[in-house]
Amino acid sequence: MYTQGLDAKTEQGAQPSPRLVTEQEAALQGRFQERVDAEEKIEPRDWMPDGYRRTLVRQISQHAHSEIVGMLPEGNWITRAPTLRRKVALLAKVQDEGGHGLYLYSAAETLGVSRDELIGQLLSGKAKYSSIFNYPTPTWADIGAIGWLVDGAAIMNQVPLCRCSYGPYARAMVRICREESFHQRQGYELMLALAQGTAEQKRMAQDALNRWWWPSLMMFGPSDEQSAHSSQNMAWKIKRFSNDELRQRFVDATVPQAEFLGLTIPDPELRLNAETGHYEFGAIDWTEFNEILKGNGPCNRERIEARRKAWDDGAWVREAAVAHAAKRRQRALKKAG
Amino acid sequence: MMDRKDWPLFEIFIRPKNGLSHKHVGSLHAADARMALDNARDVYTRRGEGVSIWAVPAASIAASDPTDKASLFDPADDKVYRHPTFYDIPADVKNI
Numbered sequence: 001m002y003t004q005g006l007d008a009k010t011e012q013g014a015q016p017s018p019r020l021v022t023e024q025e026a027a028l029q030g031r032f033q034e035r036v037d038a039e040e041k042i043e044p045r046d047w048m049p050d051g052y053r054r055t056l057v058r059q060i061s062q063h064a065h066s067e068i069v070g071m072l073p074e075g076n077w078i079t080r081a082p083t084l085r086r087k088v089a090l091l092a093k094v095q096d097e098g099g100h101g102l103y104l105y106s107a108a109e110t111l112g113v114s115r116d117e118l119i120g121q122l123l124s125g126k127a128k129y130s131s132i133f134n135y136p137t138p139t140w141a142d143i144g145a146i147g148w149l150v151d152g153a154a155i156m157n158q159v160p161l162c163r164c165s166y167g168p169y170a171r172a173m174v175r176i177c178r179e180e181s182f183h184q185r186q187g188y189e190l191m192l193a194l195a196q197g198t199a200e201q202k203r204m205a206q207d208a209l210n211r212w213w214w215p216s217l218m219m220f221g222p223s224d225e226q227s228a229h230s231s232q233n234m235a236w237k238i239k240r241f242s243n244d245e246l247r248q249r250f251v252d253a254t255v256p257q258a259e260f261l262g263l264t265i266p267d268p269e270l271r272l273n274a275e276t277g278h279y280e281f282g283a284i285d286w287t288e289f290n291e292i293l294k295g296n297g298p299c300n301r302e303r304i305e306a307r308r309k310a311w312d313d314g315a316w317v318r319e320a321a322v323a324h325a326a327k328r329r330q331r332a333l334k335k336a337g
Numbered sequence: 338m339m340d341r342k343d344w345p346l347f348e349i350f351i352r353p354k355n356g357l358s359h360k361h362v363g364s365l366h367a368a369d370a371r372m373a374l375d376n377a378r379d380v381y382t383r384r385g386e387g388v389s390i391w392a393v394p395a396a397s398i399a400a401s402d403p404t405d406k407a408s409l410f411d412p413a414d415d416k417v418y419r420h421p422t423f424y425d426i427p428a429d430v431k432n433i
Contacts, residue, residue, distance in 0.1 A: 043403065045400070045402070045403045046403050047403075047404075092383075095383070096383070099379075099383065102363075102365060102380055103363055103380075106363050106364045106365065109346070109364070115366060171363075172363070175362075175363075179383075179384070318344075321344075321368035321372060322343045322344070324368065325343075325368035325369035325372065328369060328371070329369070
């Protein structure tokens with residue numbers, strides 16, 4: 001999902017290296033697990049295993065980076081939205097994503113990392129973000145497809161995160177989910193307008209679906225057999241459902257929506273299994289996914305460059321804000337003195 | 338990379354409507370309190386979530402230590418006489 005980079009087996013430093021655990025630590029770990037098992041939330045200053053803290057920092061910060069980088073493909077279309085109604089909706093959605101990034105950075109900071117450390121990791125290319133934001137948005141229909149499919153997939157993953165064992169993350173996710181439901185609906189409405197429009201508009205909608213379908217399925221991360229951290233994260237109740245379970249739910253929910261639009265899912269192997277009631281779908285091209293995670297997607301370089309430029313161009317604003325705050329403090333002191 | 342060590346952390350509290358208390362909603366960094374209020378308005382009240390904002394420097398908050406939880410809060414557990422149900426009143430007595 002937005003944190004799919006966590007699941008890649010090749011990534012380093014994800015799992016704590018095995019070492020001797022003291023008796024006292026074992027007792028603390030036991031008590032911690034009991035609390036998690038009892039669905040008690042863990043709060044910032046509570047004792048937690050190093051691995052739990054590390055996993056959360058990585059997951060929450062990857063999630064935050066995804067929100068921030070996710071503003072770019074859509075921001076591309078704000079000035080070219082076809083009507084004022086579409087424009088205010090897109091503007092509000094992109095603004096929400098900036099807000100979501102902030103909620104998540106704040107949640108990550110409660111675990112003892114600084115905001116600048118996290119942003120530094122994104123700008124240096126060390127930190128991962130969701131593969132989905134490395135695809136281009138060449139047509140207006142892409143904005144519909146992103147809202148419908150990308151936000152749809154995100155919601156599928158994020159709703160269970162509202163019950164995550166770590167309190168600040170769970171609370172941030174509650175806010176995010178509440179705000180995100182309009183994102184998917186505006187996307188679907190946009191697709192509907194195109195699908196019911198001229199032949200050319202319908203062709204645009206189909207083309208966007210063709211390009212976004214498989215990348216959306218990849219958002220759920222590697223299949224369960226390939227996923228490196230699923231079982232520990234499940235035990236810690238950071239994760240509630242496996243990648244494949246969530247992907248299946250997404251397919252089951254989305255196929256009928258595509259049918260309503262009169263569009264075709266670009267998968268010749270897709271069919272409803274009448275017995276299970278689930279859709280069966282074709283094999284995912286994981287080579288493409290892995291290449292994007294490695295930084296070789298169509299837009300990886302462009303996205304990071306845009307973030308670096310924004311950071312560098314904003315330097316004078318950050319400096320001015322500090323200087324202005326200092327001046328105001330001085331003035332207030334003089335007035336008081 | 339320029340850091341923002343001069344931008345302290347503020348905890349943000351929002352009053353959803355008059356008559357209710359301010360409630361903690363999250364935090365943000367800002368150069369000073371005024372900027373914290375401006376940013377909190379943009380970040381935490383985009384959908385009519387509140388009528389009033391408090392921005393409190395996180396460094397000013399004194400918090401109890403979670404490891405003291407037992408010594409602080411357990412003593413209240415065995416004081417059932419602090420609750421109305423501890424007292425036996427005959428069923429015939431009304432309005433009490």
